[in-house]
Amino acid sequence: MPKSWTDNAPTPVVLQEHSHLKDPYLYKIKRFVLGNPLNRHTLGHQRLAKRYALGILSSDAISSSAYGSEQILIALLPAFGLASFALMMPMTAVIIAILTIVTLSYRNVIEVYTKTGGAYIVTRDNFGPKMSVVAAVALMLDYIVTVAIQSAAGVAAIISTFPSLHSGKVYMTVGIIVLITYGNLRGVKEAGKSFALPTYLFVGGMAVVFATGLIRAFSGNLPVLDTNLPGTYPIGQAQGLLTFSAIFILLRAFANGGSSLTGLEAISDGVALFKVPEADNARRTLLIMSSILGTLVLGVSWFAQRIQTMPYEGGTPTVISQIAKAALGDGPGGRIFFIFVQAATMLILFAGANTTYSAFPILCNFVAADGYLPHQLTKRGHRLAFSNGILFLASSAIALVLITGARVDRLVAFYALGVFTGFTLAGFGMAKHAYSNRKGAWRTKIFINSLSGSVSVIVVIVFAVVKFTEGAWLVVTIAPIAVFSLLRLHRQYQREKAALLLRSEESRATSISRHDVTILVDSVDVATVGAVRYARSLNPHSLSAVHFVIDDQRAEEIKKAWHETHALDDVMLELIDCPDRRLPNAAMDYALRSTASQDVEVTLLLPRRSYAPLLGKLLHDQTAEEIARSF
Amino acid sequence: MPVPFDVAKIISGKEVFVHEKHVPAMSAPAKGESTTIPKIKPATAVSFKNNEPVSHYAENLLPIGKITWRSRAHVKGRVTSIRTAPRDSAPTVEVEIWDDTGGVTLQFLGRREIAGLDVGSQLLAEGMVGETEGSLTILNPSYEIII
Numbered sequence: 001m002p003k004s005w006t007d008n009a010p011t012p013v014v015l016q017e018h019s020h021l022k023d024p025y026l027y028k029i030k031r032f033v034l035g036n037p038l039n040r041h042t043l044g045h046q047r048l049a050k051r052y053a054l055g056i057l058s059s060d061a062i063s064s065s066a067y068g069s070e071q072i073l074i075a076l077l078p079a080f081g082l083a084s085f086a087l088m089m090p091m092t093a094v095i096i097a098i099l100t101i102v103t104l105s106y107r108n109v110i111e112v113y114t115k116t117g118g119a120y121i122v123t124r125d126n127f128g129p130k131m132s133v134v135a136a137v138a139l140m141l142d143y144i145v146t147v148a149i150q151s152a153a154g155v156a157a158i159i160s161t162f163p164s165l166h167s168g169k170v171y172m173t174v175g176i177i178v179l180i181t182y183g184n185l186r187g188v189k190e191a192g193k194s195f196a197l198p199t200y201l202f203v204g205g206m207a208v209v210f211a212t213g214l215i216r217a218f219s220g221n222l223p224v225l226d227t228n229l230p231g232t233y234p235i236g237q238a239q240g241l242l243t244f245s246a247i248f249i250l251l252r253a254f255a256n257g258g259s260s261l262t263g264l265e266a267i268s269d270g271v272a273l274f275k276v277p278e279a280d281n282a283r284r285t286l287l288i289m290s291s292i293l294g295t296l297v298l299g300v301s302w303f304a305q306r307i308q309t310m311p312y313e314g315g316t317p318t319v320i321s322q323i324a325k326a327a328l329g330d331g332p333g334g335r336i337f338f339i340f341v342q343a344a345t346m347l348i349l350f351a352g353a354n355t356t357y358s359a360f361p362i363l364c365n366f367v368a369a370d371g372y373l374p375h376q377l378t379k380r381g382h383r384l385a386f387s388n389g390i391l392f393l394a395s396s397a398i399a400l401v402l403i404t405g406a407r408v409d410r411l412v413a414f415y416a417l418g419v420f421t422g423f424t425l426a427g428f429g430m431a432k433h434a435y436s437n438r439k440g441a442w443r444t445k446i447f448i449n450s451l452s453g454s455v456s457v458i459v460v461i462v463f464a465v466v467k468f469t470e471g472a473w474l475v476v477t478i479a480p481i482a483v484f485s486l487l488r489l490h491r492q493y494q495r496e497k498a499a500l501l502l503r504s505e506e507s508r509a510t511s512i513s514r515h516d517v518t519i520l521v522d523s524v525d526v527a528t529v530g531a532v533r534y535a536r537s538l539n540p541h542s543l544s545a546v547h548f549v550i551d552d553q554r555a556e557e558i559k560k561a562w563h564e565t566h567a568l569d570d571v572m573l574e575l576i577d578c579p580d581r582r583l584p585n586a587a588m589d590y591a592l593r594s595t596a597s598q599d600v601e602v603t604l605l606l607p608r609r610s611y612a613p614l615l616g617k618l619l620h621d622q623t624a625e626e627i628a629r630s631f
Numbered sequence: 632m633p634v635p636f637d638v639a640k641i642i643s644g645k646e647v648f649v650h651e652k653h654v655p656a657m658s659a660p661a662k663g664e665s666t667t668i669p670k671i672k673p674a675t676a677v678s679f680k681n682n683e684p685v686s687h688y689a690e691n692l693l694p695i696g697k698i699t700w701r702s703r704a705h706v707k708g709r710v711t712s713i714r715t716a717p718r719d720s721a722p723t724v725e726v727e728i729w730d731d732t733g734g735v736t737l738q739f740l741g742r743r744e745i746a747g748l749d750v751g752s753q754l755l756a757e758g759m760v761g762e763t764e765g766s767l768t769i770l771n772p773s774y775e776i777i778i
Binding site: 492495496499500544549552555556559563566568569570571572573574575576577579597 | 638641642709710711712713714715716717718719720743749750751765
């Protein structure tokens, strides 16, 4: 019975599993640590409902209320003493006013840039790529500081609850950063929605704290804390408010409080994450977020001045934990809820750090794709995250934590400068956009955005001046250097691109008019014959072999072996004198000479024999590699 | 340009080779040929005055740079390269000799080897100067290897 049209033919079978390359040991470890590699098709576009988006994107912004008011107090107390508590509320009012203006400006950003926005894109589109580098550098520096500050503040929340852990602060902070980095390298997308939880826990917890606090305040049994405790910031003498130093300190307190505004960017960066209509949802979420943030800042400041919390020099217990403790009372229920609030604070701070981990690599990806950062930052890693960007962020943040000893008050000095630079550029960028389009209420938009830009630029200047000695000098000096080097990097990329540009007169893909292949021979062996076989497959116009003579004996041997080997029957062997024994140079000269006429191209083949990595280096010279390097 | 897509070299705009080679008298022979090849004159410009064999005496030696197409020449130079035809093609040996003024190829037909000739040795050659692929060649010269 014939099986097919050819009898006795082997029965057709399904495709067999072919052999695969064995995984190197390191890759096995990588797979064990990070999990199996993700297929790029799993990079689905996940869309978020408003409630999740609010939780995920606003953790950075909302969590900054955990330290904003405390930073104001730290700046004020040593100078103004107990009068600081009276200054607290006006200061907070200014900050909330700025928050409102910037929020309105960012609403506008979201309206226009419905895919991704953020200061970088706004600046690039409105002021061109050069200015956008400034925005990129500002944001990148800022993200790095954000990671450091959020994890340090989160650790401070833990320590406020369990003061005995104080000595391990730096290690804990670094540990947290490493943990978050690991999570992001593994890809935490699947658990993305759970990152919404800390925000709600925190906001809920603080709502309870405020409510009980208010009730107790009106019933009159909210305690006023003792202001003369060991470890707190020293209380200065009240002094006049109009002296120069007083104004300086006021500005510094204001700059410190400005750190509450960080993280506003996040929603405009992630507009594409929202469900349709993206822009409307994102705008509403932004408003909700800003209101929550404003309320929290206001509440914390109010309670801080009401119960006179004292910030500690070591950073713990934090002001927000003192408020929670005072409002909730010392009863067992209060104690438990205090721990809950602290846990929520910690979680939201870490979640805020985690938000940065998704924003920073994406920003780097954008900037690198525009050619201002090394292209390696656009590469996705094992688990589809931008691993290089993540590692870059983590290492910089860890360095920063180690330098500052994980102290929030020191980290704040680096902070907010970048954020407000971003706000400035976004504000003015949107004003320009409104002016050049002139649609709808463009006059109002120009007003709001210019106002936002101007206020932010004032904050930047204030910040750079008053915090200069504390650490802003580092940012002020690093940023221009970074901007300059990114521009240089871009120039290099541009030149490389121009050098490789396909011009119309060079775009003919016809074959080379005359292609000669020359094999550089040092001995006659398997590798030489392999090279000859390969050379023939190139279909050269003429195929020849060259031996550079350093040793006459050797040349003689090669000549003899050449004529005895049948595989080399049709290849002309040329012996060329190399009196100075500089083989790379001789090879170069040979190539130049062979390509002297216009339409000849020469391929030099170096039969490469590779040996054991270490032993080979000792036993064999690397002549072939040297020659290859000279071309 | 050696490797066509060496971006760094294209950007730097530097030429990798030297056009005008100076040839130190003692050391390596010049290896570039672009400037040292004498221009081949058109046939009309050539004078046919002396086609007699040149004697083998040293006073008749001509610097390689001075030899002209279609006249006899007696030259002395250093062997810089020996090209041997492979086994399955017609036997030839091509030897290149250079002195301070230039280089010339000597073509020996009908043989695969010149006994005693190594690269780097000095060679005297006498014969009629011809041409292959745009450069001067002496076909089957009479020669002396100087030891």
